[in-house]
Amino acid sequence: MADEIGIHDDGVLTAVRGAIFMAKAETTINAALLKQFTVEAATVGVGDTMWTNLGHMSNDNLPEFALEGGDPTTLSTWLKAAFRTRYAQTTGTVKFNSVQGDKGTFKTFYNAVDMTGVGVAFSLEKTPINKSLFILWSDTNTTGRAGLLLPNSDIAFSSLPALSTDSFVEFSAQANIKTSSELPHDKNGKFTSAAYFAPSDFTV
Template sequence: MVDTITTKVNSDALVSPKRGAIFVAPVDSKLPADMTKFTLGVDTVDPWHNLGHTSADNLPTFETSGGDTSSTSTWLQANVRTSTEDVTYTMSAKSVQADSATLKLIFGGWDGSVTGAVAVAPGTSTRLALLVFSYDTTTNEAFGVYVPRATVTADGIVDLSGDFAEFGMKATFEASPSVKPKSDGTQGTFEFLPAESFKVTGA
C-alpha cells in the first residue's frame, strides 16, 4: 500500500540513451561522493573502471525471471493465501573491445601460452559490482543502474557477424548491504540512478 503519491508530469526526466558505458569494480564497491566524475570517456573513477566499448547494435538488456504470484485455497474458502516466487534479475551486454584485460574479465580467463593470449575454461564466473551508465547526448542528462553484487559469466564465445566482434556477458544480480535497505528492513538488490544522482558533488 502506498501512503503518499507524489508523481507528476516531468518531461526533463525523459532519457534517450544515445551513448553509454559499463563500469566495473570489486564486489560491494560503493558509489563515490562526487558522482559528476562519471562521464563517457573517463577510464577510472576509483575503484570503478570503464569496461570500454560495448555494442551499439546490442545495447545492455535487463530481464526478470520468477515473481509469479499464486493463490492457495481451502475447502472452505477460495484464494485464502497468496505467495510470490523469488525474483532473479539479470543483465546481458556485448563488449566489442577485444583486449586481454576485457576478455579476462568477461570469461574469467588467465594468461595463455603466448603474449596477450587469454586461456578460458567453461563455467568460470567473476563476481563484480556494476554501474550501467547511459547518456542522452541531446539533453546532456545521464541515467544509471547500480548493482553492487553480480556474478558475471560469458554468454557464448564470440559473434563475428557484425561490424565488430562481440563478446557476450551475463550478470546475475545478488542482494547487497551496499544498497540502502527499505524502512522495514527489506534488503535491496540494485538502485536506479536518475539524472539528479549524477549531479551530486559531495565531499
C-alpha cells in the first residue's frame, strides 16, 4: 500500500516545474478536484472555491519553507532523569518569488490600488491578506505531481522588487502558516496547518 512505510518508486520526484494557486481562506481540495490541478491550469474549480494560478514563479528561487521554534526541553522528575521531552511552539512560513511583474502581482502581494490613468500605488506598511495556498510541483520525467496545501495563510510582500541583468526581476512574498479549521485534527487531537498530496493521490 502506498500509504504504508516501505519502498515506493512513484513517491520520488524532482520539482522540475511548479505553480502556486490561491483561493479564499479555508478552501480545501477534494479527490475529484485534485486531479484537475496541473502547473499550466489558469484556474481550477468554480465559484467561491475557485483556485487561481499566480503565474510565473522564479526558477532560480523556488518556494522555501522554514520553521521557527520547536526547540526541545528535557524535563526530569525527582525519581527519573530525562523523564519527558517538551517542545516549544513552532511557527511555519513559506517564501516565494514571482517573476510576473504585472499589476495583478502588485495588487495581490503589495495590496496595490489603481491610479488614475496608469500605474498602481502601494504602501510600504505590510497588510496581510488571508488566503488558502496550494503549492504544486511536477516531475516532467515521470509526470508525477505532488503538492502542499496551506488553507489558512497570511500573505504579505517580503521585499521590494529585486532587479537583475541576467535573470528575471523577482517580486517576493511570504506566507505565515496558521492552523486550519477545515483540516482534520492529528492523532493527538491537535489542530493541523497543512496537507500533503502525494503522487498516488493524483491518480486515485
